[in-house]
Amino acid sequence: MSQTIEPLKSALADNARFLRSWMENPRGVGAVSPSGPALARAMASYVDLSREGPVVELGPGTGPVTQALLERGVPASRLLLVEYETSFCDLLRQRFPGVEVVQGDAYSLKQTLGGKLEGPIAAVVSSLPLLNQPESDRLRLLDQAFEMMAPGGVLIQFTYGLFSPMPLKRHPGGSAFSSEVSRVWANIPPARVWRYSRRAG
Numbered sequence: 001m002s003q004t005i006e007p008l009k010s011a012l013a014d015n016a017r018f019l020r021s022w023m024e025n026p027r028g029v030g031a032v033s034p035s036g037p038a039l040a041r042a043m044a045s046y047v048d049l050s051r052e053g054p055v056v057e058l059g060p061g062t063g064p065v066t067q068a069l070l071e072r073g074v075p076a077s078r079l080l081l082v083e084y085e086t087s088f089c090d091l092l093r094q095r096f097p098g099v100e101v102v103q104g105d106a107y108s109l110k111q112t113l114g115g116k117l118e119g120p121i122a123a124v125v126s127s128l129p130l131l132n133q134p135e136s137d138r139l140r141l142l143d144q145a146f147e148m149m150a151p152g153g154v155l156i157q158f159t160y161g162l163f164s165p166m167p168l169k170r171h172p173g174g175s176a177f178s179s180e181v182s183r184v185w186a187n188i189p190p191a192r193v194w195r196y197s198r199r200a201g
């Protein structure tokens with residue numbers, strides 16, 4: 001019995017924690033509850049496991065995407081989480097031993113990750129509520145992520161919006177990037193997962 005009750009209690013506790021953080025900082029947290037497992041699995045599925053290097057997760061919150069990344073086979077030692085809410089950082093450290101949690105601002109990614117990366121990044125997996133942020137900040141994040149990314153790396157981002165949360169058309173170098181999108185219907189509300197990569201050459 002406790003095998004079925006414990007996960008339910010933990011999910012309810014995460015929902016309560018999330019809602020509390022959202023009430024304190026609605027724009028920063030950006031959602032009233034954590035992402036569902038189907039969305040988390042979809043995000044993780046776009047990480048190419050054959051690529052070497054760190055996998056950086058932005059805005060892990062209570063950790064549903066982190067969990068999916070680990071279940072997909074990303075080793076804990078290659079995962080770096082960037083989260084700015086202290087209570088989420090404490091929870092993530094307790095929940096995912098062996099995963100490095102960096103407390104800081106993802107929009108100043110180079111500074112936040114300064115000295116913490118062992119080699120170029122293989123993939124960035126982001127749940128940041130980008131649409132609450134000015135376009136210039138989002139594009140600055142895109143540029144920083146790809147400066148630290150190995151060739152062929154990918155930035156994976158989910159959104160509840162209809163359009164690309166990275167406004168590539170407003171980026172002076174936007175044509176250097178390509179994007180793909182897919183829908184995740186099995187999430188409430190349904191979401192879109194965008195993948196951004198830098199064209200070769």
Ligand SMILES: C[S@@+](CC[C@H](N)C(=O)[O-])C[C@H]1O[C@@H](n2cnc3c(N)ncnc32)[C@H](O)[C@@H]1O
Pocket residue numbers: 028029030031033034035058059060061062063064065082083084085088104105106107127128129
């Ligand atoms: C929509 S929630 C997603 C949480 C979790 N990944 C999920 O899918 O349930 C956004 C997360 O981004 C974090 N966040 C927002 N702005 C941030 C920033 N500038 N730097 C780091 N984390 C940030 C929030 O604290 C929150 O945990």
